[in-house]
Amino acid sequence: MPRPIILGVVGDSAAGKTTITRGLVRLLGEEHVTHIAADDYHRYDRKQRAERAITPLHPDCNYVDIMEQHFSEVHAGRAILKPVYNHKDGSFGPPVYVAPRQFTVIEGLLGYHTEKLRDSFDVRVFLAPPEELRRQWKVDRDCSRRGYTTDQVLEELDKREPDSASYIRPQEQFADIVVAFKREREDQRDLDAEITLGGGLDHPDLAPHLNGGDEGLTLTEGESDQTLTISGDIDPEYAAQIEEVIWDRLHYASHLRSERLGEFTVGTKLERSESLALVQLLIVYHLVTARASVALGAEGSRVEDREAESARESESDEKSSDDRESEGDPEPDAVSS
Numbered sequence: 001m002p003r004p005i006i007l008g009v010v011g012d013s014a015a016g017k018t019t020i021t022r023g024l025v026r027l028l029g030e031e032h033v034t035h036i037a038a039d040d041y042h043r044y045d046r047k048q049r050a051e052r053a054i055t056p057l058h059p060d061c062n063y064v065d066i067m068e069q070h071f072s073e074v075h076a077g078r079a080i081l082k083p084v085y086n087h088k089d090g091s092f093g094p095p096v097y098v099a100p101r102q103f104t105v106i107e108g109l110l111g112y113h114t115e116k117l118r119d120s121f122d123v124r125v126f127l128a129p130p131e132e133l134r135r136q137w138k139v140d141r142d143c144s145r146r147g148y149t150t151d152q153v154l155e156e157l158d159k160r161e162p163d164s165a166s167y168i169r170p171q172e173q174f175a176d177i178v179v180a181f182k183r184e185r186e187d188q189r190d191l192d193a194e195i196t197l198g199g200g201l202d203h204p205d206l207a208p209h210l211n212g213g214d215e216g217l218t219l220t221e222g223e224s225d226q227t228l229t230i231s232g233d234i235d236p237e238y239a240a241q242i243e244e245v246i247w248d249r250l251h252y253a254s255h256l257r258s259e260r261l262g263e264f265t266v267g268t269k270l271e272r273s274e275s276l277a278l279v280q281l282l283i284v285y286h287l288v289t290a291r292a293s294v295a296l297g298a299e300g301s302r303v304e305d306r307e308a309e310s311a312r313e314s315e316s317d318e319k320s321s322d323d324r325e326s327e328g329d330p331e332p333d334a335v336s337s
Contacts, residue, residue, distance in 0.1 A: 001077070002291065002294045002295045003075065003076060003077045003294060004034070004074065004075070004077055004100040004101060004102060004103060004104045005102065005103050005104070005122045005123075005287055005290045005291045005294065006071070006074065006075050006103075006104050006106065006120055006121050006122050006123075007021075007024070007103065007104070007105045007106070007121065007122065007123045007125065007283065007287055008106050008107075008111045008112065008120075008121040008123065008124045008125060009021055009105065009106070009107040009108075009111075009125045009127065010107070010108065010109070010110070010111040010112050010124070010125070010126050010127070010168075010171055010175070011109075011126055011127030011128065011129075011168070012057075012109070012127075012134060012164050012168045012169070013057075013109070013134075013138055013160070014134055014135075014137040014138035014141050014142070015127040015128070015129055015134055015137075016127050016129060016137070016179075016181060017107040017108075017127060018107070019264050019276070020125070020127065020179070020276075020279070020280065020283070021035070021105050021107055022264075023260065023261055023262065023263060023264075023276070023277075023280045024105065024280055024283060024284060024287075025105065026258070026260050026263075027256055027258050027260065027261060027280070027284055028102075028103050028256065028284070028287070031101070032101050032102040032103055033101055033102070033103045033104070033105060034074075034098060034099070034100050034101045034103070034104040034105070035104075035105050035107075036070075036071075036074070036082065036098065036104060036105070036106045036107075037085075037106075037107060037108060038062075038067060038106060038107065038108020038109060038110060038111055039056070039085050039087070039108055039109065040082055040083045040084050040085045041062050041063045041064075041066055041067045041070075041083060041085075041108075042056055042061060042062055042063075042085050042092075043060070043061050043062055043063055044061055045085075045090050045091050045092055046089070046090025046091070047090065049061060049090075055159060055160045055163045056109065057109055057110075057160055057163035057164055057167055057168055058163050058167065059110060059113060059167060062109075062110055063083075064110065064113060064114060064117070066083075067110070067111075067117060068114060068116045068117055068120075070082065071106060071117060071120035071121075072116070072119075072120055074098075074100045074104050074106075074120070075119075075120045077100055078100075079097060079098060079099040079100070080097075080098050081095045081096070081097055081098075082095055082096055082097075082098045083095050084096055087146060088146060088147070102291065103287060103291070106120075106121070109167075109168055110167065110168075110171070111124075111171070112124060112126070112171040112174040112175070113167065113171060118174055122286075122287070122290040122300050122301065122302065123176055123177070123201065123283065123286045123287055123290065124174060124175045124176045124177070124200070125175060125176070125177045125178075125179065125283060126171060126172045126174075126175035126177070126178045126179070127178075127179050127180075127181075128169070128172055128178055128179070128180045129180055129181050129182070130180070130182060130183075133181070133182070133183050135154070135157055138153055138157060139153045139154065175196075175198060176197075176198045176200040176201045176286070176302075177195060177196070177197060177198065177201075177282065177283065177286075178195070178196040178198070179193060179194075179195055179279055180193070180194040180195075180196075181193055181275070181276075182194060184232060190232030190233050190273075191232045191273060191275055191276070192229065192230065192231055192232045192275060193229070193230040193232075193275035193276070193278070193279055194227060194228075194229050194230075195227065195228040195229075195230070195279060195282065196225055196226070196227050197225055197226040197227070197228060198224070198225050199224050199225060199303065200302055200303055200304070201286055201301065201302060201303065202289075202301070202303065203226065203282070203286075204245070204246055204249050204282070204285055206219060206228070206242065206245060206246075207219055209241070209242060209245050215234065215235050215238040216230065216231035216233065216234030216235060216238065216239075217229070217230055217231070217234060217238070217239075217242060230274070230275040230278055230279075231275070232273070232274075232275055234274050234275065236274055239274040239277065239278060242278060243261075243277065243278065243281055246281050246282065246285055247281075249285065250284075250285060250288055250289075252288075252292065253288045256284065256288070261276075261277035261280050261281055262274060262275075262276040262277025262278075262280065264276060286301070289301045290302075293305075
């Protein structure tokens with residue numbers, strides 16, 4: 001059985017990690033996806049953090065070494081006994097047995113903090129909304145779901161800012177896909193999405209299908225990456241055409257097609273965002289591509305995986321050539337008379 005495909009979704013608190021992953025799990029099928037929250041690897045509970053004046057964003061507040069070990073085990077297809085952190089009251093629960101399925105989604109704060117952590121992921125996504133928008137999302141979430149007051153949330157955000165700058169935001173450089181949702185309009189369904197596509201993966205070529213940005217989609221080429229900008233008010237029919245282009249490249253996974261991409265909730269109301277749907281489909285594209293590569297015997301679909309595999313094949317060919325030469329006719333001066 002092929003090893004599981006591992007997706008990392010990293011970003012600061014309330015950056016939108018759960019919104020992104022929830023749609024992916026629905027699309028891939030809950031029975032095929034294992035979800036791991038890196039917050040479960042906190043070293044201290046909420047009371048202990050307050051006593052030590054340390055934030056959960058600091059590496060010293062997390063069992064990074066256990067994260068490295070567990071993520072590596074999951075990458076290899078082996079089960080783990082995962083710790084549990086309860087956000088509602090800031091306490092720890094009993095550990096749970098977690099077995100990887102076809103896909104494993106790991107979301108959290110410090111997923112790309114070390115090279116060993118980064119090596120566990122087939123696809124690395126980083127969420128980088130503007131700070132003003134993220135702070136608003138955090139106030140809304142923590143006040144409605146976690147029992148905080150607005151003043152408490154804002155005070156905590158200010159305390160966390162130095163660690164955000166030192167440990168969270170620098171991880172953006174290691175991502176294959178950086179997503180920045182931006183609010184240019186009041187309606188949350190109309191958030192713009194700026195997507196930076198890095199060189200670690202081969203992204204689908206959308207350039208031939210863009211119309212100069214007139215319909216809400218532009219692609220800017222950089223030296224080592226591309227930036228895809230999706231307007232929040234993109235025409236739904238045009239967005240559907242772009243989705244179709246990506247699905248055509250996933251013809252072997254047509255069973256995954258769903259109308260539920262881009263769904264999110266505001267309070268108890270279900271909404272849909274075209275920009276969110278395209279972001280989620282791009283991520284699905286890479287997950288399915290990676291799974292196909294692994295099923296065919298490759299290490300993965302990352303550029304460095306292919307380069308390493310090519311280097312191994314070249315080394316093997318050279319060794320075989322040397323072996324054949326050594327097994328050929330002996331040199332003339334080595335022939336006995």
